Amino acid sequence: MDRGLIKARIRTNLAVNTLKLLASKGLLRNWALKVAAKKARESLREYEMTEGSRSEYLAAVEAQYVINLMHQGLMNIDRGIISKDYLKKVAETLGRGIWGESSRSREAAQKYFEKYGIKPPSFCTISPTQKCNLSCAGCYAASNARSLASLPYWIVERLVKEMRDIIGASFIVISGGEPFMWKDGEKGLLTLAEEFNDMFFLVYTNGTLLDDQTSKRLLELGNITPAISVEGYEAETDHRRGKGIYQKIMNNIDNLKKYGVGFGVSVTATKENLPVLLEDKFYEYWFDEVGATYMWMFHLMPIGRARETMHLVLSPEERVQLLTKWEKLLFKRGYFIGDFWNSGAASRGCIAYGRTNGYFYVDWNGNIMPCVFVPYYKDNLFELYKNGRTIDEALMSDFFKRGRQWQEEYGYLSSPPGNFFAPCSIRDNHKYFREKILTPDIKPEDEHAKAALEDPEYYQKMAEFDEKIHQLTEPMWKERASKTLNL
Numbered sequence: 001m002d003r004g005l006i007k008a009r010i011r012t013n014l015a016v017n018t019l020k021l022l023a024s025k026g027l028l029r030n031w032a033l034k035v036a037a038k039k040a041r042e043s044l045r046e047y048e049m050t051e052g053s054r055s056e057y058l059a060a061v062e063a064q065y066v067i068n069l070m071h072q073g074l075m076n077i078d079r080g081i082i083s084k085d086y087l088k089k090v091a092e093t094l095g096r097g098i099w100g101e102s103s104r105s106r107e108a109a110q111k112y113f114e115k116y117g118i119k120p121p122s123f124c125t126i127s128p129t130q131k132c133n134l135s136c137a138g139c140y141a142a143s144n145a146r147s148l149a150s151l152p153y154w155i156v157e158r159l160v161k162e163m164r165d166i167i168g169a170s171f172i173v174i175s176g177g178e179p180f181m182w183k184d185g186e187k188g189l190l191t192l193a194e195e196f197n198d199m200f201f202l203v204y205t206n207g208t209l210l211d212d213q214t215s216k217r218l219l220e221l222g223n224i225t226p227a228i229s230v231e232g233y234e235a236e237t238d239h240r241r242g243k244g245i246y247q248k249i250m251n252n253i254d255n256l257k258k259y260g261v262g263f264g265v266s267v268t269a270t271k272e273n274l275p276v277l278l279e280d281k282f283y284e285y286w287f288d289e290v291g292a293t294y295m296w297m298f299h300l301m302p303i304g305r306a307r308e309t310m311h312l313v314l315s316p317e318e319r320v321q322l323l324t325k326w327e328k329l330l331f332k333r334g335y336f337i338g339d340f341w342n343s344g345a346a347s348r349g350c351i352a353y354g355r356t357n358g359y360f361y362v363d364w365n366g367n368i369m370p371c372v373f374v375p376y377y378k379d380n381l382f383e384l385y386k387n388g389r390t391i392d393e394a395l396m397s398d399f400f401k402r403g404r405q406w407q408e409e410y411g412y413l414s415s416p417p418g419n420f421f422a423p424c425s426i427r428d429n430h431k432y433f434r435e436k437i438l439t440p441d442i443k444p445e446d447e448h449a450k451a452a453l454e455d456p457e458y459y460q461k462m463a464e465f466d467e468k469i470h471q472l473t474e475p476m477w478k479e480r481a482s483k484t485l486n487l
Contacts, residue, residue, distance in 0.1 A: 029074075033070070033071075033074065036070060037063075037067045037070070040063045040066040040067055041059075041060075041063040041067075044059050044062045044063045044066070045059040045063070047059075048062070054415040055415070055416065055417055055481050055482075057345065057480040057481055057482075058345050058348065058417065058420075058481070060331075061330070061343075061345040061346050062345075062346055064330050064331060065330070065336060065338075065346050067334075068330065068334050068335060068336040069293070069294060069336040071334055072287065072292075072293050072294065072334070072335065072336055073262065073293050076262065076291055076293050079291065080257075080260070081257055081260070081262075081291040081293075082260055082261075082262045082293070083219065083259065083260020083261075084260075085219060085222075085260060086219055086222055086259070086260045086261055086262060088222070089219075089220075089221070089222020089223070090200070090222055090223070090262075092222065093197060093198065093199070093200055093222055093223040094170075094200065104164075104165070104168075105164065105168040105169070105170055106168065107168075108120075108164070108165055108166055108167060108168035109167070109168030110168075111166075112166065112167060112168060112392060115392075116392070116396060118356055118404075119356040119357065120167045120168055120169070120354075120356070120392075120395075121167065121169070121351075121354045121355060121356070121357065121358045121359050121360060121395070122169060122171060122357045122358065122359060123163070123169050123171040123172055123173060123359050124159070124163055124167075124169070124172065124173070124359055124360050124361065124362060124391075125172075125173040125174070125175050125359060125360075125361045125362070125372055126151075126156060126159065126160075126172065126173070126174055126175070126361075126362050127174075127175045127176050127177055127179075127361075127362070127363050127364050127372075128150060128151045128156050128174065128176070128177075128179065128182040128189070128364060129149070129150040129151070129176055129177040129178070129179070129181055129182040129364050130148075130149040130150070130176070130177045130363075130364040131148070131149075131150060131176075131177050131178060131181045131182070132176060132177045132178040132181065132206070133178055133181060133206070133208060133209070134178070134206050134208070134241055134242055134245065135242075136240050136241050136242075137240050137309055137312075149364040149365055150177075150182060150183075150184070150364055151182075151184075151364055151365075151366060151381075152184050153184035153185070153187040153188075153191070153192075155366060155381055155382070155385070156192060157192065157195065158385065159362060159381065159391060160172055160192065160196055160199065161196075162390055162391045162392070163199075163391070164196065164198070164199060166390055166391065166392050167391070167392065169199075170198070170199050170200060171199065171200050171201075171202070172196075172199055172200075172201050172202075173201075173202045173203075173204070173359070174189060174201055174202070174203045174204065175203075175204045175372065176204065176205075176364075177364060178205060178206055178208075178209065179203050179204070179205055180203075180205055180209040180210070180214065181209070189201075189203065189224075190214075190217055190221065190224075193221045193223050193224050194221060196223075197221070197223060199223065200223050200224075200225075201223060201224045201225075202224075202225055202227060203224055203225070203226050203227065204227050204229065204266055204296075205226050205227070205228055205229070206228070206229050206241065206245070206249075207226070207228035207229065207230075207248070207249040207252050207253070208245065208248050208249065208252065209252075210226060210228075210252035210253075210255055210256060211252065211255060212255050212258070214255075215252070215255035215256050215258065215259050215261055216259050218256070218259065218261045219259040219260060219261050224261075225261070225262050225263060225264065225293075226256070226261070226263050226264075227263070227264045227265065227266045227294075227296055228249060228252075228253065228263060228264070228265050228266065229241070229265070229266045229267075229268070230246070230249065230265050230266070230267060230286070231267065231268060231270075231273050232267075232273045232276040232277070232282065233246070233276065233282075233285070234246040234247070236272070236273045236276060237249070239272070240268075240270075240272075250290075253290065253291075257291060262293050263291075263292060263293065264292050264293055264294035264295055264296065265286050265290075265292045265295050265296075266295070266296045266297075266298065267295060267296070267297045267298070268297075268298050268299070268300055269297055269298070269299045269300065269314060269322060270299075270300045270309075270312040270313070270314070271311070271312050271313070271314060271315075271318065272312060274314065274318055274321070274322070277297075277322060277325070278321060278322070278325055280329075280333070283295070283329055283333065283335055283337070287335055293336070294336040294337075294338070295335065295336065295337045295338070296337075296338045296340070297322075297326075297337060297338065297339040297340065297342075298340050299313070299314050299319065299322075299339075299340070299341055299427075300312055300313050300314065301313075301373050301427065302452075302458070302461075302462070303373060303375050303448060303449065303452065310461065315465075315468075316465055316468040316469040316471075316472055317468075317472065319341065319342065319469065320469075320472050320473065320476075322339065322342055323339075323342040323421060323473070323476075326339045326342045326343065340373075341423065341424055341427065341428070342421065344420030344421060344422075344423030344424075345420045345421075345480075347420075347423075348412055348413065348417065348420065349407060349410060349411070349412050349417070349418060349420045349423040350371075350403075350407055350410070350412075350423045350424055350425055352370040352371035352374060352403060352425065353370040353371070353400045353403030353404050353407065353425075354370070354395035354400050354404070355403075355404055355407055355412070359371075360395065360400070361374075362381060363445060365380070365445075366380045366381035366382045366383075367379075367380055367381075367443075367445055368380065368381060368384070368391075368394045369445065370399070370400060370403050370425075371426070373424070373426060373427070374425070374426050375444060375445035375446065375448070375449035376399075376438060376442045376443065376444055376445065376449060377399075377442065377443055377445060378394075378397045378398070378399045378400075378441065378442055378443070379394040379397055381394075398439075399437070399439070399442055402436065402437045402439075403425060403437050406425060406429075406432065406433075406436065406437060407425075410423075410429075416478075416481050416482065417481055419470065419473060419474055419477040419478075420477065420481075421469075421473035421476060421477045422466075422469050422470050422473050422474075422477075425437060427462075427465070427466075428465075428466055428469055428470070429466055430459070430462035430463055430465070430466050431462075431463050431466060434459065438453075
C-alpha cells in the first residue's frame with residue numbers, strides 16, 4: 001500500500017480517536033482537555049512571537065477562541081445536543097480533508113505559494129442563489145422570493161473543486177439568499193456536500209427549511225453545520241424577519257437536536273436590538289439554554305437594502321460598547337462569538353481580498369468579490385471559465401492585490417500590529433478604499449452598490465464613521481496590543 005495513503009489513514013484514525021476521547025467523560029477526558037488548551041496557548045503564542053505580530057494579546061485572543069469552541073462543543077456533546085454519530089462523521093470529514101489524502105491540500109497550497117509568492121486563502125464564501133423565502137429589513141443581499149439569480153450546479157461544483165485542488169482549502173462557507181432554496185434540477189446544497197465529503201461546509205441559513213427530513217440528512221452527511229439567523233428573542237426576530245419566523249426556527253432547532261447536528265446562530269446588530277445584545281442573558285439563552293455551539297455577529301452594513309435603513313446602523317460609540325462586551329464574553333464567559341468587525345484581533349485584521357489564511361466571495365451572478373460586504377468586482381466566474389482560466393488567477397487581479405497591499409501597510413503582520421479594532425477596508429477605512437483600492441474599472445455588484453458610489457451623502461457618513469471609530473478605538477488597541485491584559 002502507498003506510504004502516503006497509510007499515513008493518511010493513520011491521521012484519520014487519530015483524528016477520530018482524539019474526538020472520541022474528548023467526547024467521553026471522566027478524568028481522562030478532563031486531562032485531554034487541559035492538555036489541548038495548554039497546547040493551543042503555547043503553539044499560538046509561539047507562532048505569534050515568531051511569524052506574527054509578536055503581540056501577547058493577539059495570541060491570547062486566538063487561543064481563547066480555540067478553547068471556547070472546544071469547551072462549548074464538548075458541553076453540547078455531554079448534553080446530547082451534538083450526537084456522537086455526527087461527531088464521528090465530522091472527524092472522518094476532517095480526517096479526509098485536513099489530515100487525509102490531503103497531503104493533496106498541503107501540496108496544492110505549496111504549489112500556490114511557489115507560483116505566486118504568497119500563501120493561499122483558507123476558504124471562500126459562495127452565495128449560490130439570491131432567492132429567499134423571507135424579505136428581511138436591511139438585507140445585505142437584497143434578497144426575496146422573486147429573486148431569480150442563481151448559479152448552475154456545475155459552476156459551484158467546479159469552484160469548490162478548484163478551492164480544494166488548486167487553493168488547498170478544506171472549508172467552504174455557503175450564504176445567500178437562502179442556501180437551502182438553491183436548486184439546479186435535482187441537485188442542490190446537499191448534493192454538493194455529498195460530492196465533496198472531504199470538505200466541511202458552514203451554511204448561513206434563516207432556519208425555516210430545516211425540517212425533519214433535512215436535519216436527518218445533515219446527520220447522514222456529517223460535513224455541514226447550519227448557522228441560523230436570529231435577531232434576539234422572539235420579538236426582535238419576528239420584527240425583522242416576519243411574524244411567526246422565530247417559532248418556526250425554534251421548531252427546526254428541535255429537529256437538529258433530535259438528530260444531534262451541531263449548529264450555531266448568526267446575529268445582525270442594529271440600533272434596535274443593541275440593548276438585548278449588551279445583556280449577558282441573551283448569550284446565556286442561546287448558548288446555555290438553546291444549545292448553540294458558536295455565534296457569528298454581523299453589524300448592519302449600509303449595503304444592499306440596508307442603504308434604506310441607515311438610521312439602524314450602529315454608531316461608532318455603540319460599536320465600541322459591543323466590542324467591550326465581546327471581549328468580556330470571550331475571556332470571562334467562555335463563549336465562541338465571532339464578531340465580523342470587533343473580533344479583528346482573532347484574524348489579524350481584515351481577511352478579505354484572498355489574503356493568506358483569509359477568504360473571498362462569489363455571488364449568485366458569479367461575480368468574484370473581495371468580501372461579502374465589498375459589493376464590487378473585476379472578474380466573473382462565467383467569463384473566467386469561458387476563457388480557460390482558474391480561480392487562483394482571479395485572486396491575482398490588481399483589485400485584490402491593492403486590497404492585500406493595504407492589509408500589509410495597515411499592519412497585518414507588523415510589530416506593533418495595526419488597529420485591529422477598526423480592521424475593515426470598506427467600513428472603517430472607507431476614504432482609503434474609495435481613493436486607493438477601488439478604481440474606475442471595478443464594477444458594482446448591483447444597483448445598490450452603484451448608487452452608493454454616486455451618493456455624496458453616503459460617502460460623507462461613511463468617512464465620518466471612519467474618523468470616529470479610529471478616534472475611539474486607537475487608545476484601546478494600543479493598550480492591548482502592547483501587553484496581555486487581565487481581562
